[in-house]
Amino acid sequence: MDEQQATQRAEEVIHEAVDEMSPQPVLKRTGLRPVGPCLADEHSIGERVQVRITYQLTEVPGHVAKSLVRQARDAWVNRGYDFQSADADWSDAFPAVHMRTVPDDFWMTALTGVVDRAAGDGLAAISVTSPCFAAEEAASADPAALRTTADTQAERSTLEHSSRLYDALRVPASPTGRDEGIGTYRNSGDTYAHHAWSTLPLTEEELVRAMTRAQVFLQTTGWVVRHVPSRGVTPAIIARHPEDGCVARLFPSAAGIVRIAVATSSAAEDSASA
Template identity: 55%
Template structure:
């Protein structure tokens, strides 16, 4: 995605998610060779979250300008994604991520560099060579030597011409057995606990897949509209949130463009229609009080539904909903027919 004149936070969130998956795919609690015996990590969920928050605050507490931490993502505890270290199944790991808000966009690069300096001062090591700081939007990847937590500080582009960005920091723990209360778990002691762990992993995997899917759809719509976005209005329900209704759990992402004049609105809505049709979405129109009709589109492949609607204020409002559980996909949306 190439933001034009602003960012929805989508690019940043997608980057954070991709970094977490990449980091977790590397062995956290064992050596890379196949003959090594994985190290037994002695921690529980509370200890892992506490340590992750400590590493976050090592980076941000001394920052200037002082940012506000805005939590990113869903539950901190999720399935262990390191499957190449010959460790036991059923393990989990913690990931804590924050966006650094309430600071000027031009400060994002400075905040990322300050996070790096703070972590270096703590004795943490780089996972790759230090960033090229001549880049406008740098990223830093590091780990703790003592207990093998991984962390990153990332800049996502808001306005490439002005160099404005959004900064985030995240920390991912090594993998550990859930409920071990700080001691090595006796794997196989309880078939019920193993089954529960697998169910937890499956549910978490589905939620992560749905989150990636809804943000990807939203990003592609944003690219297609070619219109600047308005500031996110969380108080009015904008942003990413989970919804659980009669049709089952789903993820919902909403945002708005900046106010457009009548001609810009017509052209933008035309681009939206062209995007949906070229991508194979089924589209119908709804009359609105703003003159131009709204578009309701169904992605028949994953049952995601998108709405692009002009408003009387000149904003175009975008909402994308995707099922969080494939088994709960509603058949009601199949009533959407081409216009």
């Protein structure tokens, strides 16, 4: 697969969900350039990439956003696609659905962002992410893009992203435990600022809602998001920021605790500011 094929298939999956919707929304493209590093490669330097395309479903009343998400779900189910996790909680005014195509394994999300909570108005959006594939320019990657600089900018970005995730989760944090807090580590010659923390134990309902809020925040702010099976009641989330390359991980445990880890490469920060 190459970029053109991945883009065409992602668009096809989106239109499979949207073309028969009623009322018919207008697709508004969001996000930066759709091709980015492979999210599965934590410290990727460009050997593999993936395509991610996101559209807001606009020019429809806010109260139909939930219905549009359900229609997307139904269209994908009718094509034999699988759920990545349990079906959405349709009692929620702002549900989210996470699915994958079969057999080519494109990952897609239909979700509702809050516009007016009191009125129940939302804005539906659809995102499709391709599997990873080889980057055409990998062989000519510039080693200068990987140079390591001072850690202060990476540390600042890491803490800012971690703070925003705390705001999105809206649940209490536990006291800093062993191997938590801010620190640095090295991997393959690169230096990373790393911040880890955990929530207090949550009920099953609180956990699902907190992870959904984090998912909506990440999707609507341009992060590339992937779900990973976990021992908790909802999949773990791994996300990469499109500008500074920060990687965030949210892992729910069977005990109801969400463990959050955020890491930013000093080299990526230096490259972004150059």
